[in-house]
Amino acid sequence: MRGWRITILLVAALTPYAAPSSAGAASQPHVLLVSIDTLRGMNLSSYGYPRNTSPNIDRLMAGGARFDNARTVEPLTAPALASMLTSLYPHEHGSTRNGLRVRPNLFSFTKSLGRRGYETAAFVGNWTLKDELSGLAEHFETYEAVLTRKRWFGLAKSEATADDLVDEGLQWLDGHLAGSDKPFLLWVHMIEPHAPYRLRGDFLQQIGVKRAGTFFSAQKRYDSEIAFADDRTGRLLDEVFKRVDREDVLVVFFSDHGESLGEHGYLGHGRHLYEYSLYIPLGFSWPGRIAPRVVGEPALIVDLPRTILGLLGAEVPEFVNGHDWSGVLLRGEPGPADRVSLFQAHRSSVEPKEEQTRLRARGLLEVARLDAGSKEIYRVVNGRHKQFDLATDETELEDLSPEGAKPSAELAAWLETVRAGLAVADDLPPPNLTSEDLDALRALGYID
Numbered sequence: 001m002r003g004w005r006i007t008i009l010l011v012a013a014l015t016p017y018a019a020p021s022s023a024g025a026a027s028q029p030h031v032l033l034v035s036i037d038t039l040r041g042m043n044l045s046s047y048g049y050p051r052n053t054s055p056n057i058d059r060l061m062a063g064g065a066r067f068d069n070a071r072t073v074e075p076l077t078a079p080a081l082a083s084m085l086t087s088l089y090p091h092e093h094g095s096t097r098n099g100l101r102v103r104p105n106l107f108s109f110t111k112s113l114g115r116r117g118y119e120t121a122a123f124v125g126n127w128t129l130k131d132e133l134s135g136l137a138e139h140f141e142t143y144e145a146v147l148t149r150k151r152w153f154g155l156a157k158s159e160a161t162a163d164d165l166v167d168e169g170l171q172w173l174d175g176h177l178a179g180s181d182k183p184f185l186l187w188v189h190m191i192e193p194h195a196p197y198r199l200r201g202d203f204l205q206q207i208g209v210k211r212a213g214t215f216f217s218a219q220k221r222y223d224s225e226i227a228f229a230d231d232r233t234g235r236l237l238d239e240v241f242k243r244v245d246r247e248d249v250l251v252v253f254f255s256d257h258g259e260s261l262g263e264h265g266y267l268g269h270g271r272h273l274y275e276y277s278l279y280i281p282l283g284f285s286w287p288g289r290i291a292p293r294v295v296g297e298p299a300l301i302v303d304l305p306r307t308i309l310g311l312l313g314a315e316v317p318e319f320v321n322g323h324d325w326s327g328v329l330l331r332g333e334p335g336p337a338d339r340v341s342l343f344q345a346h347r348s349s350v351e352p353k354e355e356q357t358r359l360r361a362r363g364l365l366e367v368a369r370l371d372a373g374s375k376e377i378y379r380v381v382n383g384r385h386k387q388f389d390l391a392t393d394e395t396e397l398e399d400l401s402p403e404g405a406k407p408s409a410e411l412a413a414w415l416e417t418v419r420a421g422l423a424v425a426d427d428l429p430p431p432n433l434t435s436e437d438l439d440a441l442r443a444l445g446y447i448d
Helices: 003-014 022-027 055-062 077-086 109-115 162-179 218-243 301-311 326-331 356-361 409-423 435-443
Strands: 030-036 065-071 119-124 142-145 184-190 249-255 279-285 293-295 340-346 364-371 374-379 384-389
Touching: 030 218, 055 218, 055 249, 055 279, 077 301, 109 119, 109 184, 109 301, 119 162, 162 184, 162 218, 184 218, 218 249, 249 301, 279 301, 301 326, 340 409, 356 409, 364 409, 374 409
Parallel strands: 030 184, 030 249, 065 293, 119 142, 119 184
Antiparallel strands: 065 279, 249 279, 340 364, 364 374, 374 384
């Protein structure tokens, strides 16, 4: 992205919106965002997975619109969730790697709703989302990284369990409801099933895994963590709906990215743009407004700002990226079946002493382009080009790219766009990493 586009976004973000009347604010629905870290959609029962990992999420999805073809734009937590809030791609908002903060004063749909009378709050349980590392707090009135547990083998208090996050979110909600008649936007981001995939023994029977033996594969442990997070998601939903009428709440469920569980010889996320890392669950539920349906057209995490504002009848600035799915969800209009989706992957590790622009520009690993089931991946660091037909090869095992092939003109143009955006250095906040941050990021697998 060129510098002029960043300037327009900054100016627009600072432009005041007309404040709604108190009556208008009270008549608006509440918004509940529920996201689960590192959750690949293909491991949810509602997406055809044979294990019963997600009965509560399935029930939520069945009551609204479930997107069957949704993806993140980068498989790293902070970059992906910054894109979710702002509609910007990582090379635009600046947080291309965990530990690199977004540009200040950017537009976000949460800020926009705040100007429309909403009270906004976020409770997140991943160390990389700390405001000192992500810069996301300015997009909420209340923003709290709940870091209460030593889950990584006791190495550091680098996260929280889903129980902690649900408790914190409900405590805030009770205080809000007791003292205000404004609509709320509440975001709860749970970290399970992020590695190291703890075995949740209480859920083995539910997912059909026998206790025999002492070894449990990463896949089984990962699935038990999904079941745990699903159970706490059910608790959160039940408790919220005890406090406010279900029909008055728009619920949006999603994940930041997926996970590779040994596919392509890789365990983790962030470094590659295969479907296991990109494919995410996405659903919108609003009884009486959004009819149950499955949406098959391609969606992206950057679509959330336009779609949520569209569902609430709010004006969406022209510069906001993404597609507005509100017409599909509210009126059954067709979606963009011919949409082209673009992706990028960056190094997850950070070196705080390195110059900030170099941290971003040198971190680019891959770019990818998906058009009507045809997917190209270009590995920037070694010039390797791959091509897959997802219609016949969902697992991306058959590389159709000839030896020595170059990226298409369209993918090459995307690569140059990303590189140009990474070179724009204005208003880039420098890394703000302490030794404790480095230890936590290393424990999370983000520093080699």
